[in-house]
Amino acid sequence: MAKVLIVGAGPAGLFAAQKLADSCDVTIIEQKSYIGGAGLYSDGKMNFHPQIGGNLLEFLSEENAFKILEEIKQTFKECGMKEVENDWEKLIELERRATTAGIKFIPIRQNHVGSDYLPKVMNNFKTNLEKKGVKFKLNTKVLDLDSKNGKIIVKTDKGNEEANYIILAPGRVGSLWLIEMAKKLGLGMRFSPVDIGVRVEVLNDVMKEIIHDYQCWDPKFHIRTQHYDDDVRTFCVCPYGFVVKEFYEEDIFGVNGHSMKDKKSNNCNFALLIRTELTQPLENTTEYGRSIARQTNTLGGSKPIIQRVRDLRMSRRSTWERIGKSYVEPTLKDVTPGDISMAYPYRIVINVLEALDKLEKVIPGVGSDSTLLYAPEIKFYSMRIETNKILQTAIPNIFVAGDGAGVSRGITIAAATGMIAANGIKNLIK
Ligand SMILES: Cc1cc2nc3c(=O)[nH]c(=O)nc-3n(C[C@H](O)[C@H](O)[C@H](O)COP(=O)(O)OP(=O)(O)OC[C@H]3O[C@@H](n4cnc5c(N)ncnc54)[C@H](O)[C@@H]3O)c2cc1C
Secondary structure, eight states: OOEEEEEOOSHHHHHHHHHHTTTSEEEEEOSSSSSSGGGGGSOOEEEEOTTSSSOGGGTSOHHHHHHHHHHHHHHHHHTTOOOOOOOHHHHHHHHHHHHHTTEEEOOOEEEEOOTTTHHHHHHHHHHHHHHTTOEEEOSOOEEEEEEETTEEEEEETTEEEEESEEEEOOTGGGHHHHHHHHHHHTOOEEOOOEEEEEEEEEEHHHHHIIIIISOOSSOOEEEEOTTTOOEEEEEEEETTOEEEEEEEETTEEEEEEEOOSSOOOSEEEEEEEEEEOOOSSOOOHHHHHHHHHHHHHHHTTSSOEEEEHHHHHTTOOOOHHHHHTSSSOOSOOSOEEOOHHHHSOHHHHHHHHHHHHHHTTTSTTTTSTTOEEEEEEEEOOOOEEOOOTTOBOSSTTEEEOSGGGTSOSSHHHHHHHHHHHHHHHHHHHO
């Protein structure tokens, strides 16, 4: 029986193990004492769409992508996730409404596990995998790997392992380690895009119709802007939520948003993001994103910048007095009222303003003078390891999956890439 090692017990590693369990000897190596990866620390918003949280269509036909997502949903249900019935007719109605406003709305089957339920679901998953013969080596960090004469040799902090195949699924936390390994093994890599934008905060009432009447908890709108023909998208909608400061690196920070179960605010926040890819002479999107974040941090006097939409439109900075005139009371107070256009590229600022103007036609009030914007909000992604369509690298028995390899950015797509890599191995050993 072929022996397969999987590095990382996040969604990518776990779903890969499930696929391989019936035909291979599978061991998952995880540096932490528990499974679930970054997914376990989220509130588990699951998007069952091939192009949300990554792009499965790079690897699969649309039909097969939806099939694999359905399999993932069934597994989560078997492990205790309650399925939420989305009102599909309502979502299609919202899609029509958005279309007439010149906006693309992506109707998605979404599910929300909740941070309190997720550990239970993950533990049930582990038990099911163990019953199928999958072995877990927890508290074990993979330090190094090599491929010699068709064998994989792995060095961990608990000793060496050998296998016929390996799937590297170390997530964002392991992405630097993965880059190091890829360099050592001579695997190709390229920069992933960076998403640059702002966090928008409005009163809950503004989003109520979309979230409650249309039962769309995390609406995905894509707005093509007039001036630059760029795509601006809504991301991570947090009803009754809070804007929070988030460190990207030790000395660079931005903002993020979250909703809590017990503590609720009067506001709803979400990100408006613009995907940025660079070619010549600078490909390094991470450095570009970093430099924008740094500049914004400096201008804000080491605090995030907050600005009222009215002030941004009037080409003037916000002050606490002007913020006080907004109907929206900021949920993040440790901020500096300022001028985002002093810190951000013109292109991003114009894109944000045009997106808000267009979105106003579908969500009345979202682009009002009172709306608050926070910056920087930047989403960095891992380097993309070069693979073929079955996620096999240039070394035939080394496969990659998940966020760490730059092929996903969410739970369901990470899981799906794990399954694609596993299917690839299964086909090779047939
Ligand atoms: C705060 C937060 C909230 C989020 N919310 C959502 C959400 O609501 N919905 C959504 O779809 N996505 C969400 N995400 C993203 C989602 O969690 C990830 O996309 C997903 O977990 C990626 O899965 P993965 O298996 O690729 O990596 P991970 O889940 O990161 O798992 C990788 C695992 O590999 C282990 N590992 C790394 N290096 C090594 C090594 N050298 N040796 C051994 N083990 C190693 C790590 O410890 C980790 O357990 C959120 C992420 C965060 C951080």
